[in-house]
Amino acid sequence: MSVGSRTITGPRGWGRDLWTGVRFAVGGGREGWIRTLLTALGVGLGVVLLLGAASIPTMMEMRSQRGDARQPMESEQSPPRSAATLVEAQADTDFRGDPVRGMLLRPDGDRAPAPPGVSTLPGPGEMVVSPALRGLLGSPEGRLLRERLHFKDVGTIGQAGLIGPGELIYYAGSATLTTDDGGWRIAGFGTRTKSDPMDPMLLVLMIVGCVVMLMPVAIFIATAVRFGGERRDRRLAALRLIGADARMTRRTAAGEALFGAVCGLAVGAVLFLAARRLVGGVAVWDVNVFPSDITPVPGLAALVLLAVPLAAIGVTLFALRRVSIEPLGVAREGAGRRRRLWWRLPLPAVGLVLMLFNGTVSGRDASVNPYLVAGGATLFLLGVALLLPWAVDAAMARLRGGPVPWQLAVRRLQLSGAAAARAVSGITVAVAGAIALQLFFAAIQGDFMKTTGQDASRAQLHTMLPSHEVGTIRKMIEEFRATEGVRGVIASIDSSASRPGPLRRGEQFRPSTRVTVGDCGSLREMAHTGPCKDGDVFVAEDGSGSVDAGYIAETARPGATVDLAPDDGPGKPPHPRLWTVPRSARTVESRVDPTGQTAFGLLVTPGALDLRLLDRPMARAMVRIDPEVPDAVEHVRNTAARIDPRTKVFALQNIARDKQFTSLRTGLLVAATATLALIAASMLVTMVEQLRERRRLLSVLVAFGTRRATLAWSVLWQTAVPVALGLALAVAGGAGLGLALLRMAHKTSFDWSVVWPLTAAGGGLVLVVTLLSLPPLWRMMRPDGLRTE
Incomplete structure (x- = not known):
């Protein structure tokens, strides 16, 4: 490098030139600081999202970790009762x-372990709740839930026991819970859950x-x-006038960009910390986290801090590669020279080749090379972004005539189409990627959905009561039928019966x-019974073939005597509870019930059997609700x-989605929402900066009588x-x-219906940003904008 008679080369010269650029950025007066602030804001918005992405692993x-810590401690056998155990x-x-x-x-006992986040175990009839659940219970919307959780609120679950601040969770004390009544004895909390390997697709x-x-x-x-390019060029020309060479001016420009990028890092860090404090009260697609969870991985954070300044230097030097900076002005090479297409097309083509080189990813045993997939997608989308400036120049070269606003716009695009292309290249890449993802989603979602066999048109809810008391079971059926919004109840009490007598040769259990x-x-919902009255008994044959017909024939047949007592296995003394199947029992064909199960064996009406003979009966009810009754499900x-x-209530659904697929889809929706918010904010900043660059030109046009609407x-x-x-x-x-x-993925279906909503959303986003930029445009269109010093 040469300034006057001195020549400085190597790293020292680089450092001096970059520092000169930083001094220009700091000492550039009001205009220089506005340019630096706009650059810092644009970079800072990007840094916020990069730091957010770097926080995802943490x-x-x-x-x-918090989810595992509150899981009951697993053991092959229930631990013996002691003062340090509890039943859950x-x-x-x-x-x-x-x-x-x-x-x-x-x-x-008094040394029983407490779940994480709970200081003292709740007593009988008491509960400790999460802050979000307490807020819901105290709101008018939580009235029906308050009726369900009829415990006294005595404490709050701390962060150590919650996955997220919006989680609804409670621990309630019981005085009657036993291991014989559905409980499980544990010695503590905390277990490492094993996650299933992710499907290759x-x-x-x-x-x-x-x-x-x-x-x-x-x-x-x-x-x-690259904000402030035109003013920067004039400063560089002045620098050339006092003796700087071309390389020095380029490195000085890189120093200005470096200062703006460093300021952007600072702005991004401040915005990130501010957003981090507010994130606890915000849920996006039902996902929320604690502020302390949003901590970037140190290595990824260091990469962001290093990559952003280096990118600022590299982008600036690349942008000036075809700019001739002379003492009396700046000339851009290729003003009127058409952009080349030949070097842009190979990028998306190479990206596709890299992705297809990975091979197929259908099937659990398929392998995925993440570097090929990520590199291929990056090259392809980068190629799409690089094609946009060429497309703008090619289109503008063919446009002629039209109204005055159209001619002004076309001429401006012909002179600086690259800047306009850069402003919208982000939305182009985002929409292109979103279209590809949605096409992939639409094609593979069938692989992650399975038919449950349930029929939600016959019943909407399925309940199971873990009580073996016949009185409680009868009470359940009666109360469900009297519940508001219930149109019908398909209720049953399930137990088992076996062949009486000792085991025969070769048998391990009785049929x-x-x-x-x-x-x-x-x-009637479980079999084609035909005429039926209380006191009837039916023998249901399983038409699916999943049950051994011989076992059914040995026990469920008219006139047979069956044992309703449990089969305790070989060597255990029998305690039979014998019951004879009436000879009037009719053999009927079973049918699939609303839960997708097929009945088999003995179907008995209450008048034909003393329910006290049943061994550990389990009650279940399938409930039909009235869709016209608000909150009918909550009443049930x-x-x-x-x-x-402990009564389990399940919603019947015809199709079930894979949990990994659902969670990944939710995560991508959260990320897409954040990216679109960044795109909108960044485009607004970019548009305001471009208007500021053209403020003098706009003032000249207004001074000559051009209408503001034009x-x-x-x-x-x-x-x-x-x-x-x-x-x-x-x-x-x-x-x-x-x-x-x-x-x-070996798929051939192409769903065009997912393309147009995304395209419309991208266009709508740009329209909103353009409308938001009109107020600053209106302020800049004043003749006093010609005033200068």
Whole structure:
């Protein structure tokens, strides 16, 4: 480097030139600080999302650790009763679609362990609750839930016992819970749960999703560090006038960008810490976390802190590669020179080749190379972004004539189409990636959904009562039928019956069959009984073939004597409870009930059997609710909890989704929401900066009598044309990337219906940002903008 007669080369020269650029940025007066602040804000918004992405591993690990810490300690055998044990039973429920986790506890002594986050175990009739549950119970919306959780609130569960601040969870004390009545004795809490390996298709989905979410962030950071390009060029020309050479001026420009990037890091860190404090009260797609969980992984945070300044230097030097900076002005090479297409097309092509080189990912045994998939997706989306400036130049070169606002917009795009393309390249990449992901989602979701066999049209809820007392079971059926919003109850009491007498040669257990007790209406839902009255008995044949017909024939036949006592196994003294199947029992064909189960064995009406003979009967009820009654489901759950807090209530559904698929889809939706918010904010900052750059030009046009409406429409067209071209590229690029993903998954279905909503959302986002930029545009269109010093 040379300044006057001195020559400085090497790292020392680089350092001096960069420092000169920093001094220019600091001492540039009001205009320089505004430019630096806009750059810092643009970079800072990107840094916020990068730090958030770097916090995801910590967030997942902390949530997993707290979830494992509160799980009852597992053991092959129940520990012996002592002062340091307790009996627990799950008492989960749901309220208006939100899960409410509950557990009943009865300590065996004064040294019984407490769950994490609980200082003192609740006594009988008492409960400790999470802050979110207490807030819900105290609100008008929680009235029905208060009726269900009829315990006294005596304490709060701390953060150590909660997965997230919005979790609904309680621990209630019980005085009657025993191991004979559905409870389980434990010696403590804390167990490591094993997670299933991720399906290869879901792994590909996650990798591509991360690339799609982070690529727009990198593009916006690269755009932000180039703010103020025109004023910077004039300063560099002045620097050349006092003796600096071309390399020095470029490195000085890189120093200015470096200062803005460092300020952006500081702004991003401050915004990240501020958002971190507020995140505890916000739930996105039913996901929320504690502020302390949002802690970037040190290595990833260091990478962000290093990559952003280096990117600022690299982008600036790359942008000036075709700029000739002379003492009397700046000339851009290729002003009127068309952009080359030949070097842009190989990037998406190479990206597709890398992805397809991984091979197929269908099947649990398939292998996924994350580097090939991530690298291929990155190259493809980068290629789409690089095609946009060429598309803008190619389209603008062919446009002629039109209204005055249109001509102003076209001329501006012809002179600086690259800046307009950079402003919308982020939304182009985001929409293209979102289209590819949605096409992949639509094609593979059938692989992660299974038919349950349940029929939600015949019944909507299925309840199971862990009580073996016949009186409690009868009470359950009666109270369900009297519950508000219930149109019908298909109730049954299930037990078993076996062949009486000792074991025969070669037998390990006596042949047995199921005994189902219910009224005629309920039995008709389980078999084609025909005429039925109380006192009838039926022998149901299992048409599915899943039950050994010989076992049924030995026990469930007219006139046979069966033993209703439990089979305690060989060597145990028998205590028979004999009952004779009436000879009038009719053989009927079974049918699938609303839960998807097929009845078999003995179907008995209550008048034909003394229920006290049954061994450990289990009650279950399938409930039909009236859709016209608000909160009918919650009334049923309240009835179930009033009978016994451990009563299980399940919603019947025809299709069940894979949990990994559902959680990954939720995570990508959360990330997409954050990325779109960043895109909107960054585009607004970029647009304001571009208007500020053209403030003098706008003032000149207004001074010469140009109407403000004409300029406003011109600005709108300057945004709309690149956006339209960008969205067209996004549709084509998203379809291409989606087809590559479908080929990897061996899928052929292509659902065009997911393309247009995303394209419309991208266009709508840009329209909103453009409308928000009109107030600052209106302020800049004043003749006094020509005033200068």
